[in-house]
Amino acid sequence: MTQYMLIAVLAATFAWCLTPWVRRVALASGILDYPGGRKVHLVSTPRFGGVAIYLAFLLTALGVYWYRELAAPSFPFDVVQFSGLMLGGTGILLVGIYDDLFGLRAGVKLGLEVLVALIVAGIGIRIETITIPGVGLVELGFWAIPATVLWIVGIANAFNLIDGIDGLSAGTALIASTISFLIAIYLGRTEVALYFVVLAGSTLGFLRYNYNPAQVFLGDSGSLFLGYTLAVASVLGLQKSSTIVSILVPVLALGLPIADVALAVIRRYVRAVLGQKGRDWVRASLRFWVAFEPDKEHIHHRLLGIGFSHRQAVHCLYLAGLFLGVLAYLMTALQNRGIAVILIYLGIVTALGVRKLGFLRPVGADLGRRTMSWKRLPNATMLALDPAGDVARRLGEAAADRGWSLVCAKDPRELAELAGGRNFVACVVPPRYSETPEVGALRSSRPYALWLAAPAEGEAIGSNGDWFDVVGTDANASRAMLGRVEEVAALRNRLRYFKGLFWLTLIWIPIIVFFLISASFERG
Amino acid sequence: MGIRARKQLTFYVSFTVGGLLMLFFLFLLVLNGAIWGR
Numbered sequence: 001m002t003q004y005m006l007i008a009v010l011a012a013t014f015a016w017c018l019t020p021w022v023r024r025v026a027l028a029s030g031i032l033d034y035p036g037g038r039k040v041h042l043v044s045t046p047r048f049g050g051v052a053i054y055l056a057f058l059l060t061a062l063g064v065y066w067y068r069e070l071a072a073p074s075f076p077f078d079v080v081q082f083s084g085l086m087l088g089g090t091g092i093l094l095v096g097i098y099d100d101l102f103g104l105r106a107g108v109k110l111g112l113e114v115l116v117a118l119i120v121a122g123i124g125i126r127i128e129t130i131t132i133p134g135v136g137l138v139e140l141g142f143w144a145i146p147a148t149v150l151w152i153v154g155i156a157n158a159f160n161l162i163d164g165i166d167g168l169s170a171g172t173a174l175i176a177s178t179i180s181f182l183i184a185i186y187l188g189r190t191e192v193a194l195y196f197v198v199l200a201g202s203t204l205g206f207l208r209y210n211y212n213p214a215q216v217f218l219g220d221s222g223s224l225f226l227g228y229t230l231a232v233a234s235v236l237g238l239q240k241s242s243t244i245v246s247i248l249v250p251v252l253a254l255g256l257p258i259a260d261v262a263l264a265v266i267r268r269y270v271r272a273v274l275g276q277k278g279r280d281w282v283r284a285s286l287r288f289w290v291a292f293e294p295d296k297e298h299i300h301h302r303l304l305g306i307g308f309s310h311r312q313a314v315h316c317l318y319l320a321g322l323f324l325g326v327l328a329y330l331m332t333a334l335q336n337r338g339i340a341v342i343l344i345y346l347g348i349v350t351a352l353g354v355r356k357l358g359f360l361r362p363v364g365a366d367l368g369r370r371t372m373s374w375k376r377l378p379n380a381t382m383l384a385l386d387p388a389g390d391v392a393r394r395l396g397e398a399a400a401d402r403g404w405s406l407v408c409a410k411d412p413r414e415l416a417e418l419a420g421g422r423n424f425v426a427c428v429v430p431p432r433y434s435e436t437p438e439v440g441a442l443r444s445s446r447p448y449a450l451w452l453a454a455p456a457e458g459e460a461i462g463s464n465g466d467w468f469d470v471v472g473t474d475a476n477a478s479r480a481m482l483g484r485v486e487e488v489a490a491l492r493n494r495l496r497y498f499k500g501l502f503w504l505t506l507i508w509i510p511i512i513v514f515f516l517i518s519a520s521f522e523r524g
Numbered sequence: 525m526g527i528r529a530r531k532q533l534t535f536y537v538s539f540t541v542g543g544l545l546m547l548f549f550l551f552l553l554v555l556n557g558a559i560w561g562r
Contacts, residue, residue, distance in 0.1 A: 025534065028530055029527065029530040029531050029533070029534045030527035030530065030531060031531070031534070051538070058545075079552060079556060080552070080553060080556045080558045083549040083550075083552040083553045083556070083558070084549075084553060084558065086545070086549050087546055087549040087550055087553065090542050090545045090546045090549065091546060093542060094538070094539060094542045094543075094546075097534075097535070097538050097539070097542070098535070098539075101531050101534060101535050102531070102535075123553060123558060123559060124558065
């Protein structure tokens with residue numbers, strides 16, 4: 001075990017030293033990710049980090065090889081297996097590099113990935129038999145090749161897809177590879193454990209630069225390489241252990257990216273079909289490719305939409321990934337006993353999570369329902385219903401001081417239009433408009449926004465006792481009030497964050513209880 | 525040097541090195557009898 005820890009440290013050191021260098025190359029070559037579109041970051045960031053991970057992986061493996069040759073001939077390192085892994089790994093990295101440099105059309109990229117996966121399957125890295133709980137051992141025969149290709153391409157793309165916010169893809173890969181390492185050690189598959197530990201180390205070293213605020217992104221090169229390596233290493237792990245390890249173990253260990261892809265495909269397809277009026281849904285249901293059209297509704301987008309900051313969203317997803325990973329480990333340790341209990345529990349937790357994230361909302365529901373940018377972010381937006389133009393006068397300067405933009409509407413209908421699809425921190429409404437249907441509907445649809453009253457001089461606030469605060473009569477009073485708005489916003493945000501963490505921790509308890517009970521049965 | 529030329533330089537360097545590495549791993553596989561001669 002000490003040896004493996006040292007290998008991980010070595011890999012992390014390599015990645016830690018190489019990443020700034022790769023970053024410089026990317027900066028000089030203009031390999032940048034610019035903000036805009038589906039991107040949620042605010043500054044252009046170099047995207048070439050995969051190269052650093054790849055190099056760290058390769059150098060560490062080389063170090064292990066030398067170590068075995070010179071000092072410890074019994075150390076498990078399978079040159080053939082490793083060459084196979086890296087042959088495809090280099091291939092997929094090159095596909096990613098090309099995509100990072102010049103961009104590739106989705107179809108071409110997918111074709112190249114399939115080609116790489118075919119090569120890997122061709123040299124003998126295949127899922128030949130799988131154990132399905134309740135069914136038993138299944139020989140795949142000819143289907144081994146399509147199954148392997150689907151698995152490799154699927155996982156590589158899943159990591160590519162979740163690479164949407166700082167540190168998510170790399171952190172998920174770190175958790176998945178650590179768990180897979182522990183599982184491989186448990187099963188005595190030391191030669192496979194080596195790949196996982198090297199990968200975990202490289203990702204850890206890289207994560208220091210990729211964690212929010214990110215100095216460098218993984219890019220396609222990185223996310224494809226991470227996904228590919230995890231997929232192929234788990235195939236290698238399954239190859240001789242598939243009699244004891246069910247197919248669910250790697251699926252759970254890589255559960256988070258898989259869940260995101262599955263949700264994306266189902267969500268887009270269902271939306272496209274249900275969104276049709278009359279009998280057009282028959283035709284719509286044949287348009288299966290809608291499932292691959294990009295959108296801004298991945299799990300991490302949802303968490304940001306609920307009001308989490310990048311870090312908070314990433315923490316929640318790390319916890320969820322860790323939960324799935326521990327389930328995978330338990331499944332191995334219990335050798336598929338009690339699998340039904342674990343699966344039913346997992347199903348319940350997933351269903352609750354999907355509901356909580358709002359994926360079940362009806363088609364066409366307002367997607368930006370909850371307020372974004374609660375944290376002390378610049379460029380938060382405030383809306384104001386401002387027919388007389390005096391709110392802008394009172395608030396404008398104070399809002400500008402905070403870097404918030406103030407968007408004013410002349411009448412309630414315009415306000416509703418402006419609010420559609422926009423995330424805002426607070427909305428300012430003169431009391432005499434507070435009872436209009438537009439404002440009422442808007443208030444009930446955005447419970448997380450702060451609602452401020454802006455009475456004209458001498459006007460009473462009236463029946464609006466539940467409104468948060470009153471906009472001051474001059475710029476100074478407004479400044480003080482905005483400070484309070486920000487405090488309350490930050491407090492509510494922290495509350496929601498810890499509520500999320502609380503639930504994500506609570507879901508562990510039944511599993512721990514279950515494990516303790518089954519362990520005590522075994523002893524008894 | 526312009527960004528465009530630098531991009532192309534990065535491309536050629538990484539694809540040459542990557543291609544050589546792939547050939548090397550292929551060579552290792554062949555040498556160990558993983559592809560032909562089992």
